[in-house]
Amino acid sequence: MNRRVLRPLAVRLFVTALLAAGVLIVADASTARFWRVSTQADLLKGQSERLSIDYDGRLVLGPSTRAVFAPTSPFVWCLAAGPDGSVYAGGGNDGLVWHVDRDGKTRVAFDAQELEVHALATAADGALLVGTSPDGKVYRVPAGGSPAVFFDPEDKYIWAIAVDAQSRVYVATGDKGVIYRVSADGKGEVFYRTQTTNVTSLLIGRDGQIVAGTESPGRVLRITQAGKAFVVLESPYREIRGLRADGTGTIYAAAVNGKPSAPESPAAAAPAEPPRNAPVASVSAEIMAMTVIDTSSAATGAVPAQRPQAEPSAKGAVYRIDPGGGSDIIWEFRDDQPFDLLVEDGGSLLVATGSAGKIYRLAGEPWRAMLLTRFDAQQITAMLGAGSLRYFATSNPGHVVRVDAGRAADGQFLSEVRDAGTVASWGTLTWRAIEAAPGAVQISTRSGNTPVPDDTWSEWAGPYQRADGDAITSPPARHLQWKAVLKGQAGDVSGPALVSMSIAYFQQNRRPRVTAITVYPPGIVFQKPYPTGEPDIAGLGEVPPEARVPVFSAPLGGAATSPSAGPPLGRRMYQKGLQAFAWKADDENDDRLQYDLSYRQAGDAEWKLLRRNATDQIAVWDTMSVPDGTYVLKIAATDAANNPPGTALVGELLSEAFDVDNSAPVITVQRVVREGAATKVAFEVTDSFSPISTVEYSLDTGRWQPAYPVDGAADSRQERFEIRVDGDAAGRVVIRAADTMNNAGTARVTTPGAPGGR
Numbered sequence: 001m002n003r004r005v006l007r008p009l010a011v012r013l014f015v016t017a018l019l020a021a022g023v024l025i026v027a028d029a030s031t032a033r034f035w036r037v038s039t040q041a042d043l044l045k046g047q048s049e050r051l052s053i054d055y056d057g058r059l060v061l062g063p064s065t066r067a068v069f070a071p072t073s074p075f076v077w078c079l080a081a082g083p084d085g086s087v088y089a090g091g092g093n094d095g096l097v098w099h100v101d102r103d104g105k106t107r108v109a110f111d112a113q114e115l116e117v118h119a120l121a122t123a124a125d126g127a128l129l130v131g132t133s134p135d136g137k138v139y140r141v142p143a144g145g146s147p148a149v150f151f152d153p154e155d156k157y158i159w160a161i162a163v164d165a166q167s168r169v170y171v172a173t174g175d176k177g178v179i180y181r182v183s184a185d186g187k188g189e190v191f192y193r194t195q196t197t198n199v200t201s202l203l204i205g206r207d208g209q210i211v212a213g214t215e216s217p218g219r220v221l222r223i224t225q226a227g228k229a230f231v232v233l234e235s236p237y238r239e240i241r242g243l244r245a246d247g248t249g250t251i252y253a254a255a256v257n258g259k260p261s262a263p264e265s266p267a268a269a270a271p272a273e274p275p276r277n278a279p280v281a282s283v284s285a286e287i288m289a290m291t292v293i294d295t296s297s298a299a300t301g302a303v304p305a306q307r308p309q310a311e312p313s314a315k316g317a318v319y320r321i322d323p324g325g326g327s328d329i330i331w332e333f334r335d336d337q338p339f340d341l342l343v344e345d346g347g348s349l350l351v352a353t354g355s356a357g358k359i360y361r362l363a364g365e366p367w368r369a370m371l372l373t374r375f376d377a378q379q380i381t382a383m384l385g386a387g388s389l390r391y392f393a394t395s396n397p398g399h400v401v402r403v404d405a406g407r408a409a410d411g412q413f414l415s416e417v418r419d420a421g422t423v424a425s426w427g428t429l430t431w432r433a434i435e436a437a438p439g440a441v442q443i444s445t446r447s448g449n450t451p452v453p454d455d456t457w458s459e460w461a462g463p464y465q466r467a468d469g470d471a472i473t474s475p476p477a478r479h480l481q482w483k484a485v486l487k488g489q490a491g492d493v494s495g496p497a498l499v500s501m502s503i504a505y506f507q508q509n510r511r512p513r514v515t516a517i518t519v520y521p522p523g524i525v526f527q528k529p530y531p532t533g534e535p536d537i538a539g540l541g542e543v544p545p546e547a548r549v550p551v552f553s554a555p556l557g558g559a560a561t562s563p564s565a566g567p568p569l570g571r572r573m574y575q576k577g578l579q580a581f582a583w584k585a586d587d588e589n590d591d592r593l594q595y596d597l598s599y600r601q602a603g604d605a606e607w608k609l610l611r612r613n614a615t616d617q618i619a620v621w622d623t624m625s626v627p628d629g630t631y632v633l634k635i636a637a638t639d640a641a642n643n644p645p646g647t648a649l650v651g652e653l654l655s656e657a658f659d660v661d662n663s664a665p666v667i668t669v670q671r672v673v674r675e676g677a678a679t680k681v682a683f684e685v686t687d688s689f690s691p692i693s694t695v696e697y698s699l700d701t702g703r704w705q706p707a708y709p710v711d712g713a714a715d716s717r718q719e720r721f722e723i724r725v726d727g728d729a730a731g732r733v734v735i736r737a738a739d740t741m742n743n744a745g746t747a748r749v750t751t752p753g754a755p756g757g758r
Contacts, residue, residue, distance in 0.1 A: 090117030131158030
C-alpha cells in the first residue's frame, strides 16, 4: 500500500475594527443597517500583514519579521539551532537540510537520499543528527566532516530525535510506533514499543525520563530509563505533536484531529513507496495532515487501543500536563490545526498553526489567546527560539522566517467581504483608535457586485480623514470591503491600536413577497398558542367570539402544523361560519411587514377590504355577513413601516378559490305510505350551493340512523331518499341533513309534501 506521510501546517491572520455611525437618506433605501467590528472574533475574519490582534480584540502592530530563506522546496518541516545563532532547516520533497546564518546566508548542509527530513537534533559534540523518511535513517553530519549513517532501523519513518544528558539519542519512528535508544557510537536498541502507529514527538524530562507523543491513538507517555511507560494523557484526538516543557516541569502538548487521506484510486495505492514528487505546493491542509495508514499491526500484534472518547469537533487543542500528572485543555482550535509549540521566557506559549499561517500567543490565568502574526503560507510547521530571536518554518510555500523583538514599522489589514444582501448605498464610516498620531491609522473602502473582489470592483476610496464620521465614497453595490493601514516606528514598544469600526449602509428596497396562502376548511380555527382567560381564536382580530357550537360530525383535531415561516398555531377548534387563512411572506431587506386583506366573489370586478394593516400572518373571516358563493382572497404585503414615504413597495398574492356556504339543506317529505305494519317515507334533500354529505333519521328520539340516496351516492346538491319504519311515521320521525360545508337542517315527518324546517 502507498503510505503517504505528510504533515499539516499554516496561519492566516484576520483582523477588523468598528464603531458606529451616521445617516444618509437615499432614494429607495430602507432603514440604516450597521456593519460593526469590535471583538477579536470579528477581527479574525479578515487578513493581515505585520499586524496582531491582542487579547482585548484590538488591531495593533505585530512583531518585526523577515523571511531569511525561501527554498525551492514547498515544505520546511523542522528546525534545529546551529552555532553562533544560525539555524538548520530540514524539508521535502528533496531531502535537503539547509544552514542559515544570522545574516540570511544559506548553504546546503546535507542532501539525503530519502525524500523528507522530518527530524533534526544536535549531538553533544555539536554534530547535526538528521532523521529521514521514508526508509527511515538517522544521519550524523559533523561540523566540517563527512556525513554518515548513524542509525538505520527497519522502520520507514523517523519523526523525532532527542538527545539526553548522557549523549544517548532517542529516535521516534513509524509505522510501528517504536522508540529506539542509540549510544554515542551508533549502537541502537528498542527502548519502548508504544503499541501505536507512530511516535510523532519526543522530549527529555528534567528527571531524565522520556516523554513521547503518539498518533493513532493520540497519547502522551512518560517512560522511565528502565523502559516502564505510564500514559499521562489519553486524548480524543488522533495525533499528539509539538511537545514542550517549561522550567517547572509542566508539559505542553499540541493535539490534532487529522484524518487519513483516502487513496485517489486503486492504482495510486499500489506502489510501496510514495512517489518523489507526491507533495506539491498546492496540496490542501487536509491532505497535508500527518497520515500513515497502518497495514502491519495485524502481523506484529500491535492492535491500536480503542478510543475512550468520541472524536472532538475542534480541529485541535493545546493540553497542559502538570508535574503531578494532572492535565487540562488550555485552548481549543475550531478553525486551525496546531503544529508546534514554543514556551517563552515570561511563561507564555506560542502556537504555530495551519491552514492559514497563523501564530497565536497563549497567556494568563485563565489562558487567553491573541493572534501574534500571520505569514503568507498555508502552514507553520516548526518554531525555534535562538536567544532573542525566534525562527519559524513554513510550508506551502516553504520559508524560514525570523521574528525580531521589536514591532513592525507598519502593517495592513484587509477585512472580510460584507454582503449587504442586495445592492446597497454606503453611509458613514467611523472608527476608534488609541495612541494614534495623525495619519497613523488610514482606512479605505472598495465595493463590487461579485462575492470575491476582482477587476470589476471599484478602486480603493480614501483614506478617510475623520474618525468620528466620514461619508463613504465607494459606489453602491452589494459587497463592500475595507482596508486599514497602521503606521508606527520600527522597534517601538507601543503604537497605534484600532479598537473598533462601524459602517452604515442602506439596502436598495426590494419588493416584499407573499409566497403562499393556506385556506383552511370552513369552521376550522386555532386557539392562540398562549391564551389567557377564555380561549381566543388566533387571527379573529377584534371581532367578538360567538358561542358557536359544533353540529354533528364536527372535524375537530389536535394542534395544527403551521406553514413554514408562518404563524405558530395552537389547538384546533371548530366554529361555525368562520373561515381561517394563514400565509407566508418574506422581505429581502428584513423589513417589518403589514398586510391588507381583500376579497371578491367570483364574477365581481371590485375588491372589498377585509382587514387593513394586519401584522400577524393569520386571519379569520366571519363569513356570516356575505352571501353564499365562491370567493378569492388577496393578501397585499407592504414594507411602509420601515421605508420613507413614497419608497415603500407592495407584494401581492391571490388565494385559491374557496366556497362560502352558510345555508342549511332543505328537506321536503314527498310521500308517506303505509305498507302493512310499516310506513315508507320518501323525501328529497336540496341545497342551494353545496353537495349533500350526510342524511340521518331518528324514530321516537332514538339513536340516529343513516339514510342513503336512492341512486346509492350522496354527491350532488339534490338527492332523493326512501326509508321504512315500523308503525306509523307521522310525528315520530325526525330527519336531519348536512352539506359538505357542515350546514345542517332538520324536518319532522307529518303529511306528504310538507317541507322540513331548517
